[in-house]
Amino acid sequence: MQHLVLASSSPRRKELLTNLGITFDVLSSSIEETIDPSVTPEETVLSLAEQKAMDVAKQYPSSYVVGADTIVVYDSQILGKPKDEQDAKHMLRMLSGNTHYVLTGVSIVVNGQPSSFYVRTDVTFWPISEDEISQYIESREPFDKAGSYGIQGLGSLFVKEIKGDYFSVVGLPISRLKRELAKIGFTV
Structure with missing residues (x-):
């Protein structure tokens, strides 16, 4: 029987x-998310997604384990989660x-083998x-x-305009994930 595990504690994912x-289990990865400034944002998001999936796959070796990571990129700079109010204001x-643009990398690991992809979505702000x-900072929404x-x-x-997959910006390009799971034998 096929079994799916989401390697993320994100309520949005x-x-x-x-x-x-489908029924799935959730187990958050315990990897330390570090960003290497010498690699591209695309390589970064794929690496983080794969590390998360591989970490959780150790506990579920015969399951399909889905890891994901989302980053925001402006002017070739990766904008992570803000450290404090000043950092959030600076980013905004x-x-x-x-x-x-927003990149969400996804890695599906089954039997120790990763299958990974990323989705890019352009977002324009007013x-x-x-x-x-x-006011937005006061809402506390920006901090995670x-x-x-x-x-x-x-x-x-x-948001003035979006070009690409809205759900990827939220954190998981679900329609692409469905197709990628089917390619590697998972029945949805």
Whole structure:
């Protein structure tokens, strides 16, 4: 019998994965997320997703283990989760009135073999006033989000345009994942 495991504690990823209509388990990876500035954002997001999936696959060697990671990139710079309020404000000011891109890397590991891909989505923000930034910071929403915003929450009020997969920006490109699982033999 096929068994799927999500290697993430993200409530957003868990919610999206339920859209497949299958039963799955959740086990968060314990890897230390480090970003090597000498590799591309694409290589970074694929590496982090694969590390998470491989870590959890040790406990579920015959299951299909899905690891994912999402990063925000502006002007060739990876914007992670903000360290504090000043960092969040700095990121939001950078993104204000500009286009950035979001990469979500996904790795599916079964029998120790990873199958990985990433999805790129371009996001354009309206210009954001200092008052809007301060109000958003006060909501506390930015603090566990790459790039200091959540597109599925109050951060949606900043989005002028999106080109690509909305669900990838949320954290899991579910339609692509369904197709990739099918390619490696998982029945959805």
